[in-house]
Amino acid sequence: MSTSGRGLPPEKYEWLQRKLKEFTLSPEAWISTLMSYGISADCLTGKASACPVCGGDDRFTYDNKSGRGDWVCRKCNDGYPMAGDGLQLIARANRMGLYRLMCELEGGAPLSSRAPRNTTAPAPKRKADPAFVARRLDGMWGSARPQAVGDLSMRYLQERVPGLSAGPSPALRLGMLEYRHDKKVLGEWPGIVARFELPDGRLGTLHRTFLDPVKPAKATIVSPDGEILDAKLNDMTLNPLAGGAVRLMAPVDGEIGVGEGLETVYGAHMESGVPVWNCLNRVLLSKFVVPEGLGIKVVHIFMDFDDIDPRTRQSPGVSAGLLLAKRLRAEGYTVVPHRPKLRGTDFADQWKSRWIAAHAAVPLATQARDVSRVALAV
Ligand SMILES: [Zn+2]
Structure with missing residues (x-):
């Protein structure tokens, strides 16, 4: 997940970086903003819960420790841990870019008048025929x-x-x-x-x-x-x-x-x-x-x-x-x-490390010899 808006034209990129830096919310406003974007209140208690992005039942913790809507999930990075702020959480859970999110937040529409989003995590699931x-x-x-x-x-x-x-x-x-x-x-x-x-x-x-x-x-x-x-x-x-x-x-x-x-x-x-x-x-x-x-x-x-x-x-x-x-x-x-x-x-x-160890045995030994030769030469 890009947090930087890479790929944006320069002027949009600079605008986004500035807005991200300036963006602040009170702890209460973080909760209501996150909820208005479909993050379930159950995930925002400070206790371990399901992750609004990748599911599970106790891998996610919202701690707001830096006052930026901070969270950590032990699986969000393709099975490995990931941490981020509230804006990244909204972007991930709703599969939207940070640029579009910031445009919405800066657009000034009061949260309550925005088109309603899903109120339960994980996000976007429409009931289809x-x-x-x-x-x-x-x-x-x-x-x-x-x-x-x-x-x-x-x-x-x-x-x-x-x-x-x-x-x-x-x-x-x-x-x-x-x-x-x-x-x-x-x-x-x-x-x-x-x-x-x-x-x-x-x-x-x-x-x-x-x-x-x-x-x-x-x-x-x-x-x-x-x-x-x-x-x-x-x-x-x-x-x-x-x-x-x-x-x-x-x-x-x-x-x-x-x-x-x-x-x-x-x-x-x-x-x-x-x-x-x-x-x-x-x-x-x-x-x-x-x-x-x-x-x-x-x-x-x-x-x-x-x-x-x-x-x-x-x-x-x-x-x-x-x-x-x-x-x-x-x-x-x-x-x-x-x-x-x-x-x-x-x-x-x-399996991969065992396989690599088995197949790399000879070249590694050779490398070790080369390194020691270089060391001696120095
Ligand atoms: Zn996750």
Whole structure:
């Protein structure tokens, strides 16, 4: 997320920087301003709560510690911690640029007369006609190509999970996807479309990872206001998502593994050999339901080993995994929880560092010799 308005013409950029510097609000006015932009009062109590941007249930804290509407979220930076001020929070939660936000705030319209926004977090969710959503999702899935060896989606995954040996998944496709922001189409990018299925096999949503058209990396998508936008998004939700997963691989001998991200579960697959499914995030991981009819008896849970939340004194990823373990055991399944060795890592990190260490052994030794030679020469 850009906080600087990069990409704006110089005069707009300078205006924005000046206004950002000058902008002040009383603690009460911060709360009412944030609420008028759809941030739920539940998130603004100073206690750990769900994040208005990325969800969860206790990752976000509003502390206003510098009097600028300050907040911190342990997951907002693509799974890593992020902190910011109230204006950045509004911009992120409403997917709007800081420039447009500042124009609105400077426009002088009293907060109460502004068009009403959603009053509950997380923000922009319109209730759409289910038939429309079904047609949209079917169309997107139908026009995407099944994943194939060597295509951009496979190359992206192999970049993130080096040495990945899993073949194409029937739950993943590669499509050309429109990126919509503020009701406008910003352009088309290639992207991985992941089919999120509910326990009864109905479609929940399609999760999209927008990719760079040339190199195997996430796309960099910038709004007209210079805001860097999220490259990973769910599409419209057809059915409530609780219980479901992206079923990447078929169960083997009644075993399946679940985790909270595409790269993470592929890393876990490389570490363990277990076939894996992706529950998208830790809240959905904790709610995973084993579908009937597939003969699944053993569930491996691949947890993210997040840093400890000082307020709950727990690692959120581990808590979510243990919550799921407890429920599935009560339902009669054999459960095998797995946790990465290092705090602050997930299985994608663990696999990647092990793979790099194994493959970099010789060149590193060579480098060390070269360095010592240089040192001697000096
Ligand atoms: Zn967040």
